[in-house]
Amino acid sequence: MQFGYKSLLALAAIVELVSAGAVDMLQKRDAIVYVNQEVLEVVVFTSTVWVAPPPPPSETPVPEPEPVVPEPTPTPEPVIAANPTEVPVPVVIPPEPSPSPAPPVEEPQSSGGGGGSYTGKATFYDAGLGSCGETHSNSDMICALSKVTMSLTAGPNPNLNPKCGTKIRVMSDSNPTGVIVTIVDTCPGCLGPNDLDLTPAVFDQLGDPLAGVIQVTWDYV
Template sequence: MLMRTSYLMLAAAAVSMLAHVADFAPVGEPINNVSSLEQRWVDLGTDVKVSDPVPVPAVHLVARGKKKSSSKKKKTNNKAKKSSKKKKSSSKKKKASKKKKGSSGGTFKGDGTYYNAGMGSCGKTNTDHDMIAALNAPQMGYAANPNNNPNCGKYAKVKGPKGTVRVKIVDTCPPCKKGSLDLSPAAFIKIADLAAGRVPISWSWD
């Protein structure tokens, strides 16, 4: 800005000098007195000071390749987040499956009786010597095809006054109340005497 002002002052001084020279020289005649022209230049005092140029600050350029690397890092971070989400969802599924398995767990209490085995509702034929039992109707549940009942083939650990026995569910006991089991004679004598006929029991899925 200072340099531009100096140039303007110099141009104005030159114009003024030419105007003064024109006073001494008639129109149409050449100016031969060079020394007088120089004296005019000195008289006008055209001392122009040009300041040093203003330093321009250096500009730091950032390489574009770094931005690409940051985008790659973001992508890898996104993949890591997705994998962690999958792990969380799989762990949630495992917990849900565990809850489903445990929903039918626990200890049940009811009456223990015995019956003469034969063809059961699960579609299998058994004898009185087999360690089997018929599950009460409320817990056995209803199935369109009783042979495909999910409780068929499950094992129960039964505890009575005399001991404990492990039996397989192969039939349904319609008159039995919830928590009760109707056992084969061979299984019943493990927990009580046959003469008792009916005894209190507690049992759980095994």
């Protein structure tokens, strides 16, 4: 409790009088002592314990831990066992056929005239510089022999081919007697070994130029 300053003084005086026996004196003297009393204020004292406040919540959000997803276990591929009863079939590769040799071309031989030993086709062409190195015109009695036959005696220099300058007699159905011509050239378009390419002057004596191709027989002279 807490007392005022004046109340404490009055209280102290009363205590002093009581202790000294002055109470009787006060009564005998008919003296009255007034004690000014003041309202006493009761104050309850409390003890305060300082408690540190909790720390403020952090403004930075704490990330939640990511859930751990287990890795999928790879499914092993099924192993297909080989059928023991299956027998591998060997693959037989047929051998490549060997190229058949070209049939030998028989070189025409001179029969001494007139026999018609060789049969082939005859065409005509515009004459000029031939493979034998000579230049001729369409009015000359010459011919070009098939490249198949000319190649049999060909050398590095076609001008020196032994066939160059050889004379032959050419006959047809319309002219059985035939005409004599000289080989001065090679016919690259003649596929048969006995085919001939004639000048227009020679072809006119053996067949019709409108036909283009005629059948002939010939022999060396």
